[in-house]
Amino acid sequence: MSSTTTAAAHDEHHHGPEKGLLRWIKTTNHKDIGTLYLWFSFLMLLIGGALAMGIRAELLQPGLQLFEPQFFNQLTTMHGLIMVFGAIMPAFVGLANWLIPMMVGAPDMALPRMNNWSFWILPFAGAILISTFFMEGGAPAFGWTFYAPLSTTFAPDSTDFFIFAIHLLGFSSIMGSINIIATVLNMKAPEMRLMDMPLFVWTWLITSFLLIGAMPVLAGAVTMMLTDRNFGTAFFDATGGGDPVMFQHIFWFFGHPEVYIMILPAFGIVSHIIPTFARKPLFGYSSMVYATASIAFLSYIVWAHHMFLTGMPVAGELYFMYATMLIAVPTGVKVFNWVATMWKGSLTFETPMLWALSFVFLFTIGGFSGLMLGIAPADIQYHDTYFVVAHFHYVLVTGALWGIIAAVFYWLPKWTGKMYNETLGKVHFWWSLISVNVVFFPQHFLGLAGMPRRIPDYALQFADFNYISSIGAFSFGLSFLLFTYIVVDCIRNGKPAEARPWYSAKGLEWTLSSPAAYHSFGEPPTRAEILAESQHS
Amino acid sequence: MKLLLTLAGAITALLSSKSVLAEYTLNMTQGITDISKDIYGLHMMVFWVCVAIGVVVFGAMFFSIIAHRKSKGAKAAHFHESTTVEFLWTGIPILILIAMAIPASKTLIDIEVLDKADMTVKVTGMQWKWQYDYPEEGISFVSNLAQSSRDVIYSTPEKREAVNDDDTYLLSVDKRLVVPVDTTIRFLITSSDVIHNWWVPAFAVKQDANPGFINDAWARPTEIGTYRGQCAELCGKDHGFMPIVVDVVSKADYAEWVESMQADKVAEVASATMVWTEDDLVAKGETIYNANCSGCHQKDGSGIPGVFPAMKGSIVTNGPAADHLNIVINGNGGMPSFKMLSDSDLASVITYERRSFGNNGSVVQPSDVTSAR
Numbered sequence: 001m002s003s004t005t006t007a008a009a010h011d012e013h014h015h016g017p018e019k020g021l022l023r024w025i026k027t028t029n030h031k032d033i034g035t036l037y038l039w040f041s042f043l044m045l046l047i048g049g050a051l052a053m054g055i056r057a058e059l060l061q062p063g064l065q066l067f068e069p070q071f072f073n074q075l076t077t078m079h080g081l082i083m084v085f086g087a088i089m090p091a092f093v094g095l096a097n098w099l100i101p102m103m104v105g106a107p108d109m110a111l112p113r114m115n116n117w118s119f120w121i122l123p124f125a126g127a128i129l130i131s132t133f134f135m136e137g138g139a140p141a142f143g144w145t146f147y148a149p150l151s152t153t154f155a156p157d158s159t160d161f162f163i164f165a166i167h168l169l170g171f172s173s174i175m176g177s178i179n180i181i182a183t184v185l186n187m188k189a190p191e192m193r194l195m196d197m198p199l200f201v202w203t204w205l206i207t208s209f210l211l212i213g214a215m216p217v218l219a220g221a222v223t224m225m226l227t228d229r230n231f232g233t234a235f236f237d238a239t240g241g242g243d244p245v246m247f248q249h250i251f252w253f254f255g256h257p258e259v260y261i262m263i264l265p266a267f268g269i270v271s272h273i274i275p276t277f278a279r280k281p282l283f284g285y286s287s288m289v290y291a292t293a294s295i296a297f298l299s300y301i302v303w304a305h306h307m308f309l310t311g312m313p314v315a316g317e318l319y320f321m322y323a324t325m326l327i328a329v330p331t332g333v334k335v336f337n338w339v340a341t342m343w344k345g346s347l348t349f350e351t352p353m354l355w356a357l358s359f360v361f362l363f364t365i366g367g368f369s370g371l372m373l374g375i376a377p378a379d380i381q382y383h384d385t386y387f388v389v390a391h392f393h394y395v396l397v398t399g400a401l402w403g404i405i406a407a408v409f410y411w412l413p414k415w416t417g418k419m420y421n422e423t424l425g426k427v428h429f430w431w432s433l434i435s436v437n438v439v440f441f442p443q444h445f446l447g448l449a450g451m452p453r454r455i456p457d458y459a460l461q462f463a464d465f466n467y468i469s470s471i472g473a474f475s476f477g478l479s480f481l482l483f484t485y486i487v488v489d490c491i492r493n494g495k496p497a498e499a500r501p502w503y504s505a506k507g508l509e510w511t512l513s514s515p516a517a518y519h520s521f522g523e524p525p526t527r528a529e530i531l532a533e534s535q536h537s
Numbered sequence: 538m539k540l541l542l543t544l545a546g547a548i549t550a551l552l553s554s555k556s557v558l559a560e561y562t563l564n565m566t567q568g569i570t571d572i573s574k575d576i577y578g579l580h581m582m583v584f585w586v587c588v589a590i591g592v593v594v595f596g597a598m599f600f601s602i603i604a605h606r607k608s609k610g611a612k613a614a615h616f617h618e619s620t621t622v623e624f625l626w627t628g629i630p631i632l633i634l635i636a637m638a639i640p641a642s643k644t645l646i647d648i649e650v651l652d653k654a655d656m657t658v659k660v661t662g663m664q665w666k667w668q669y670d671y672p673e674e675g676i677s678f679v680s681n682l683a684q685s686s687r688d689v690i691y692s693t694p695e696k697r698e699a700v701n702d703d704d705t706y707l708l709s710v711d712k713r714l715v716v717p718v719d720t721t722i723r724f725l726i727t728s729s730d731v732i733h734n735w736w737v738p739a740f741a742v743k744q745d746a747n748p749g750f751i752n753d754a755w756a757r758p759t760e761i762g763t764y765r766g767q768c769a770e771l772c773g774k775d776h777g778f779m780p781i782v783v784d785v786v787s788k789a790d791y792a793e794w795v796e797s798m799q800a801d802k803v804a805e806v807a808s809a810t811m812v813w814t815e816d817d818l819v820a821k822g823e824t825i826y827n828a829n830c831s832g833c834h835q836k837d838g839s840g841i842p843g844v845f846p847a848m849k850g851s852i853v854t855n856g857p858a859a860d861h862l863n864i865v866i867n868g869n870g871g872m873p874s875f876k877m878l879s880d881s882d883l884a885s886v887i888t889y890e891r892r893s894f895g896n897n898g899s900v901v902q903p904s905d906v907t908s909a910r
Contacts (some may be wrong), residue, residue, distance in 0.1 A: 062697055154731050154871050243749075281617035285618070326634070344605055360598065361598065364591070
């Protein structure tokens with residue numbers, strides 16, 4: 001046991017969790033709510049993954065075997081929506097709930113009741129979204145980007161339920177981010193300065209500002225859709241004086257910050273894991289903070305690079321191309337810093353490190369294809385092809401999701417007080433790594449050869465790579481069964497974990513016992529403790 | 538061992554068979570216009586820059602993974618900051634980006650600036666087909682996925698192979714766009730319903746077709762041949778089934794084609810003044826229905842409940858002909874207008890809808906369409 005468990009021991013005098021189901025419904029405890037978020041997002045990941053299996057099963061061979069085109073479009077749409085709003089975003093909020101109070105030496109989140117509410121909205125929003133599959137006309141089938149007028153005049157009736165679900169998910173995200181900002185700025189230990197904060201806290205703080213800026217814009221977009229559909233307005237209808245391209249401007253003004261919302265916290269996670277297993281302090285702590293802030297700022301002024309083909313004037317295209325290319329600079333700084341952290345370290349390769357290293361490698365590949373897509377003239381050939389599909393799955397699956405899985409393995413001992421099975425962890429890692437590349441790497445070739453995205457059937461020259469991609473997808477899908485087993489096995493049968501299971505791991509969370517007590521940091525850590533655990537020492 | 542030999546034999550056979558290798562492509566097409574070649578050049582330049590950066594970054598990473606591992610006795614150093622290297626790896630990427638932005642900007646301006654076109658083609662996207670208008674030549678037609686492909690979507694792989702050998706599966710149409718070689722063509726691109734995107738990779742033309750707005754793009758094809766593309770913006774159910782086929786022909790062949798299209802139009806107008814028999818109307822109407830209507834209302838007229846109304850037993854197909862004509866000619870909500878079809882085509886397809894699927898509506902003559910317009 002660690003020598004600094006006094007705060008935890010002190011807290012055990014207070015009440016523990018309530019018993020039974022009510023504990024989870026009524027809880028205002030950041031650790032309970034973090035757990036709820038993580039399990040919810042995992043369930044959504046499995047549902048979204050099952051839809052992806054359906055997509056890849058239909059694309060296994062040319063021709064239509066399993067689904068009608070309309071249902072195929074429902075699958076791609078719901079896969080995207082569930083993964084973005086149901087799996088990735090809530091998983092990061094869950095991690096924030098679990099980790100931020102422990103990392104800043106706070107007893108809990110600043111607004112615990114709102115915290116409960118922002119979680120408990122989610123299952124209802126998710127259920128409403130998924131229920132559209134069973135409505136007449138089927139689920140939304142206009143892509144996760146729901147471009148008008150396909151999503152307004154030409155959409156099924158269930159679209160109004162989709163709009164309501166998006167509103168609820170937006171409320172939840174906004175409340176979650178307000179809570180995180182309030183916690184970080186008001187609840188961090190009095191002795192902790194901003195530039196002492198761990199990078200996961202920094203990246204989430206910045207992400208929260210992105211959420212607060214972006215989610216209301218999304219709410220505005222779906223509200224305009226709602227009134228266009230039901231109340232006779234014509235925001236996006238040219239016959240009424242509106243403009244369908246305006247929808248895309250509004251959507252991507254949300255949508256581009258959104259992609260950084262899904263990746264910045266993963267940057268933070270990797271910045272914790274690599275120093276631990278390199279036994280060396282993070283290289284360039286302050287440049288990491290500034291790079292994150294630069295990326296966040298740039299993310300607000302590049303949205304129209306998703307719209308190079310909408311008929312933008314050439315000056316607009318030039319500006320958005322330059323601004324987009326600029327993002328490569330701070331992102332590059334991050335990658336270089338991670339490599340410099342490894343350089344001359346003393347590396348070991350436990351499961352979290354394997355996920356973090358492959359994150360750096362594969363995310364960078366996604367970054368390269370992103371740079372290519374940012375070149376406006378070349379985007380004419382890439383736009384809306386499988387090259388784009390490959391690009392955003394490299395940054396979202398082997399980026400965002402990889403970060404989440406790395407975090408689960410890294411902090412699981414702290415959450416459960418148990419160690420997972422290292423051998424199975426490695427098997428699962430290599431299985432996932434190989435299969436995910438079999439799924440997505442060939443999609444680059446498909447896109448360059450001219451296969452558009454979101455099509456249920458394709459010309460025969462695309463058959464071979466689609467077949468390979470589908471086989472990889474089935475294997476990648478199966479790997480999540482092993483992941484589930486490893487986590488459940490850890491909770492049930494894992495060996496007890498030490499307070500600081502990873503050698504030189506830095507961070508206030510490691511000064512707590514494993515598992516962390518229900519209430520931690522009843523008394524804030526001292527300046528000396530904070531400095532000893534900071535990432536820049 | 539026997540298994541291995543068989544496997545090796547199979548691989549050799551696979552590699553030596555040219556037809557197998559030719560079936561897939563790894564890279565972007567170079568295309569047949571100066572712009573498409575410029576874009577290919579940009580693509581390859583950025584790709585090689587990425588490869589070079591990748592070699593340096595991943596090289597350092599893997600060197601570290603191999604050389605600086607604890608199991609090899611590596612002791613961790615303690616450096617964790619250097620303003621100099623931070624400046625370097627901020628500055629050098631900026632220089633690389635500027636070097637890439639210069640040729641990219643030049644190509645972009647070349648694409649967007651067109652002084653004078655030799656001819657104009659108006660492209661209208663609609664669920665799920667393309668309409669081509671040559672305003673100066675007075676030619677107008679609709680281009681659908683070829684019936685041969687449509688017939689085998691749900692069929693066996695062998696049948697698709699057979700169609701593919703004859704005319705590319707899913708990348709073939711009933712009426713091709715025809716344009717002359719070495720001519721600057723301006724495309725005016727729009728849509729009559731949702732957003733589509735007209736993409737011909739060989740021309741490097743990919744432009745959104747926005748309802749209510751007209752975008753333009755241009756190409757100057759330099760090689761005679763047949764070039765294929767697809768709709769590149771999700772536009773609903775049959776987004777995957779609205780291909781584009783362009784024949785780039787010699788100027789003489791083009792002139793001949795224009796003449797024959799104009800002659801067809803004269804014959805078409807003449808036929809619309811005649812009175813047709815019901816059998817003739819239904820026979821012609823079936824072809825038009827399968828190409829234009831079956832995507833939504835289904836080949837058997839059953840529709841898709843909640844999305845696309847059924848033809849079978851509908852009050853429109855069994856009710857007054859005037860209402861039926863009005864909906865087909867002018868559209869209604871999600872139903873697009875089909876006024877671009879000729880009078881005899883409309884009369885045929887409406888009669889087919891009213892007399893098939895067990896319906897009992899009246900016969901509609903081309904002259905009825907003329908007066909209903």
